[in-house]
Amino acid sequence: MKFVTRLGLAATLGLASLALHAQTVLTVSSFKDLDRSVQAAIPLFKKARPDVEVKLISLGYGDHHNAMTTALATGANLPDVMGLEIGFVAKFAEGGGLEDLAKPPYNANALTDRFFKFAAAQGTSRSGVRAALPADIGPGALFYRKDLMDKAGITEADLTKSWDSFIDAGQKLKAKSGTYLIPHAAAIKDIILRSGLKDGEGIYFDDKGAVLVESPRFVTAFETAKRARAAGIDAKIGAWSNEWSEGFRRGTVATEMMGAWLAGHLKNWIAPDTRGNWRSASLPGGVNASWGGSYYAIPKGAKNKALAWEFVKFMTTNREVQIAAFRDLDAFPALIEATNDPFVDQPVEFLGNTRARQQWKATAQKIPAVDVDRLDPVAAEVITAEFDKVLEQGKDVKLALADARKAIERRIRR
Structure with a gap:
């Protein structure tokens, strides 16, 4: 019995090990402090996709964007999902290294009405390439x-x-x-x-x-x-x-x-x-x-584009993820529906218990695209x-x- 039990246990462990190794690895490259939003969202994403391991690579702001510039130029060490500060979106889009999310199979233009208009517009290059979707705004x-x-x-x-x-x-x-x-x-x-x-x-x-x-x-x-x-x-x-x-x-x-x-x-x-x-x-x-804003893009050389798109949508259009980043990390949501949460109306202790988030939302609604x-x-x-x-x-x-x-x-x- 002990021998059979050990065999059964070994088989179970072996199957678990195989399942673990069968997981798809999704690589996400990000920068400080945007990486904290990814870290906080990974457990929520795992609930929906337990078969996926999210591997987060995080560098300082300058080092990250330099690394992404090199990766796009050489085609080496490309992540599946790339976090970007707004100042780099148009540059990378015009360089031709990012997926155009307006085109099939992404069809991201169907989502853009859910974001503040200026945030959605800034994810598109002058040539019309929708290179990224917004996560947070300033x-x-x-x-x-x-x-x-x-x-x-x-x-x-x-x-x-x-x-x-x-x-x-x-x-x-x-x-x-x-x-x-x-x-x-x-x-x-x-x-x-x-x-x-x-x-x-x-x-x-x-x-x-x-x-x-x-x-x-x-x-x-x-x-x-x-x-x-x-x-x-x-x-x-x-x-x-x-x-x-x-x-x-x-x-x-x-x-x-x-x-x-x-x-x-x-x-x-x-x-x-x-x-x-x-x-x-x-x-x-x-x-x-x-001032500023964070975006997610998919490199043309990404290995897991379908899964990358799933993750980009999760980080940008999932109300729970957006509100969590707002509450815990002070990242003002680009997603309009997330700013309808009661949290926006709560007083901000650091700012003398004033309802400053209401003012920020009112400003976001008026910023031109x-x-x-x-x-x-x-x-x-x-x-x-x-x-x-x-x-x-x-x-x-x-x-x-x-x-x-x-x-x-x-x-x-x-």
Whole structure:
């Protein structure tokens, strides 16, 4: 009996081992912190597909996108599913290395009405390739220290009414407390560049590829940011630097304008001891803009495309997955129905028990579906360089923008 039992046990273990090895391995490449959403979703995906082992490969933001650039160029070490930050979607799509999800068997255009319109649009290249579906978005917001504003007699309306009012408030704050209003004047430039746009328009290029950087929008952006620097309201520190984080911790910098996800970073690691002092408001001047966003794509060289598509849909259109990422990771959903969850209406303790998520949702509904171009990062790099010359060297704004147009056009011709 013991011998038979052992044989039976061995057979059972052997079958289990064979079943385990028979599992299909789905490889997902991601970056910090998007990888946390994948990790949280894997147990839920396993319930639906116990026959699939999800292998997550995670790298830092820069290392991941560099690795994916190399993988697409060489066709080696390609994952089945690729997580991407919005800035890389158009570039990779135009490179021809990603599946066009608008085409059969994916037919992803049937799903796009479920996402905020700007998020869906940014997953499509100018040539019409739907390269990726959105997972999370970053509705733009002005985060400010209410305790510091109260001491200086500054209201939220003073900060949001107009750029003139915003700069005036910064001067008042600086005079009364020595506190800088913003880390760097470039934030103002970046926001105004995204103002006044309509669905289908691009930030740097029109629909025929012509360069737009000498338009009144760019002149206003440069001039307003230059005025903020002259007013002495920016601390001249770059985002994500040690000085940037310390400014928020110590209260020497009173605001930042970024995506809604910044609230989670402030709470979790940048300035957790400032809980309750921060508030979220709309961007100055009524601008509705987006900061960042995460997407999922399928490389043409993927080995398990059908399963990859199943996983992409699971991460982007499954309401439970989207809400879990929102609750646990502060990843604002791209899926509209996930933002109808009661969680959106709950007060945010870190932001003084205000219902900030309602504001972020309202902003997301108004953000235009701006076109993205694979050369947007090139144009942004040139504009940043010329803007630095305006601030640091006193270069004339219109001359800087004319030089920017010439530089961008030279890069395009290459």
